[in-house]
Amino acid sequence: xxxxxxxxxxxWDGETLVDDADGGARFDLDGTVHGRRFGVSxxxxxxxxxxxxxxxxxxxxxxxxxxxxxxxxxxxxxxRSFYFANVYEYPFTFLLLPDGREAIAHCPRxxxxxxxxxxxxxxxxxxxxxxxxxxxxxxxxxxxxxxxxLASAGWYWHPFDVANVWSIEDVLADPRVLxxxxxxxGIDHEVESLLFLDDTRLLLACGAxxxxxxxxxPSLRLLELPSARSLAQxxxxxxxxxxxxxxxxxxxxxxxxxxxVRLADGVVVREWPHLPTxxxxxxxxxxxxxxxxxxxxxFAKHPHAPMFAVAAADRITVVRLR
Numbered sequence: 001x002x003x004x005x006x007x008x009x010x011x012w013d014g015e016t017l018v019d020d021a022d023g024g025a026r027f028d029l030d031g032t033v034h035g036r037r038f039g040v041s042x043x044x045x046x047x048x049x050x051x052x053x054x055x056x057x058x059x060x061x062x063x064x065x066x067x068x069x070x071x072x073x074x075x076x077x078x079x080r081s082f083y084f085a086n087v088y089e090y091p092f093t094f095l096l097l098p099d100g101r102e103a104i105a106h107c108p109r110x111x112x113x114x115x116x117x118x119x120x121x122x123x124x125x126x127x128x129x130x131x132x133x134x135x136x137x138x139x140x141x142x143x144x145x146x147x148x149x150l151a152s153a154g155w156y157w158h159p160f161d162v163a164n165v166w167s168i169e170d171v172l173a174d175p176r177v178l179x180x181x182x183x184x185x186g187i188d189h190e191v192e193s194l195l196f197l198d199d200t201r202l203l204l205a206c207g208a209x210x211x212x213x214x215x216x217x218p219s220l221r222l223l224e225l226p227s228a229r230s231l232a233q234x235x236x237x238x239x240x241x242x243x244x245x246x247x248x249x250x251x252x253x254x255x256x257x258x259x260x261v262r263l264a265d266g267v268v269v270r271e272w273p274h275l276p277t278x279x280x281x282x283x284x285x286x287x288x289x290x291x292x293x294x295x296x297x298x299f300a301k302h303p304h305a306p307m308f309a310v311a312a313a314d315r316i317t318v319v320r321l322r
Contacts (some may be wrong), residue, residue, distance in 0.1 A: 002027045002318065007311035009047040009058075011225050014119035016302065017316060018310055020047035021058050026190075027316055050094040050102050055119050057088045057104070057272075061295060062285055066090065068104070068119065076122060078104075081111045084137065087293070088155065089283045094119070095150065096170065105141050105150055112136050114152065114178045116171065123125035133179040136162070139177035139283030141288075143168075146199040149225060153194045154283055161282045163191040163204060165225065183199065185228050189216065192281045195243040195251065200225050202253065203263075205240035207281060220251075220266055234266030244301050244308070252308065255279060258319075275310050275317055 021044040023036025026125035042065065044058040047262040057078070059066035059222045064085045066078040080090060095103040095116060102119040109115065112133040116125045140153040151165045166182040190207035197203055204221045218239050222232040241255030250269070254277040260270040278296045285293040298311040308319035 002029070002031050002033070002316040003288070003314065004033060004311065004316045005314050007298050007316060008045045009034055010298040010309055010311055010316070011047060011049060012163055012300055012302045012309075017318075019298070020049070020056055021103040029193050029318060030298075038131065042067075046090070048092060048094060050119065051096045051143075052102060055094065055102060055104075057092060057094075058094060061089055062086050066092065070120065075120075078106060078108060080107050081109070083111050085111075087286055088137060088286055089139045090284065091138045091141050091152065091154070093143050093150070095143050097172070098145040098147070099170065105143075107138055112138065114138055114141070114150075114155075116175075125172060131176060131179055134181070136164070137283075138164075139296065140193065142194065142196060144196040144199045144225075148199040149196065149202075150196055151196065151202070153191055159282075159284055160209075161192065161207065161284075163187065163194050165202060167226065183225060183226055183228055186230075187221070190282075192218075192240055192255075195241045195245060197222075197245065201231065203243060205253070207239060216249075220263070222263070232263070234264075236261075236266050241278075241280050244299070246301065247306065254299065255281065258299075258308065258310065260321075270321070272319060277310055278311070294319070 005036050009019055009021050011018050019025045023038045023040045025036045026034040046059050046061050048057045057066055057222045064080050068075045092106045097103050103116050104119050105116050136156050138152040138154045142151045149165055150168050153163050155161045164182045170177045189210045192205040195203045202223045206219045208215050208218050217235045219235050224231050239255045240253040244252040246252050250260050253261050257275050257277055258272045259268045262269055278294050280294055287294050301308045309316055309318045
């Protein structure tokens with residue numbers, strides 16, 4: 001336990017936790033707290049760091065504003081459409097292009113249009129053609145670990161959560177690829193979240209609702225890319241919510257609290273009911289049946305070690321598995 005009030009975001013820097021959204025405050029595992037390094041005069045509540053660590057974006061999860069930093073220096077401000085921005089997550093991810101350049105994927109013009117820009121210069125790589133995107137609210141953008149795929153876990157009206165995946169190589173050759181469905185995943189259930197295990201395997205957390213409005217059982221579905229061939233499907237008794245990679249055989253499912261789920265059979269091998277992680281089951285932040293935004297506690301899985309951290313109102317709890 002590390003005493004810490006008002007934590008907005010979490011990431012690991014070696015054995016230290018960092019809250020970039022609150023000015024870069026740092027928390028050592030021995031409980032030492034290093035105050036913020038710079039002032040943040042806005043309500044940012046999420047931070048995203050580029051694959052090389054050079055760039056950082058601070059954004060407001062249910063807002064329209066973000067800012068891009070280059071090695072701690074403000075590079076430029078980013079924006080998205082106001083349209084329903086107060087209820088679903090800001091669509092953003094970093095990309096590592098085939099030639100090694102870092103880029104950003106976001107929706108600066110329309111909620112349904114993804115654009116890719118060079119991070120360092122802002123030059124748009126998806127202009128120059130007539131774009132006619134389908135009517136889809138993009139959100140929770142993600143890049144596969146090797147930089148081969150771009151995914152969106154968004155929604156369309158009224159509302160139904162969906163997943164889309166595109167080849168980054170195809171997108172750079174013809175940006176109009178982004179305006180269609182991408183790889184045909186063959187999923188007719190709502191998709192609560194998605195996770196790239198590597199550049200050939202996509203894990204989907206599917207909900208209990210499908211296109212036929214017939215309630216079913218939540219499940220985890222593992223697909224092979226680019227064929228979308230089903231590699232595995234396991235039923236789960238409760239929603240999965242957000243998925244976080246853990247190791248080759250397990251993922252963390254964050255609905256209500258962290259659960260360590262075995263991919264082979266969906267069995268929960270460990271769980272931590274005393275650590276609330278929210279009830280998020282969609283990019284849409286409203287709790288089901290209400291117009292109350294779900295609070296999403298900051299969470300960070302260590303990139304190399306079997307441990308994770310989750311923030312509460314007055315503390316950060318770090319869990320290390322032996």
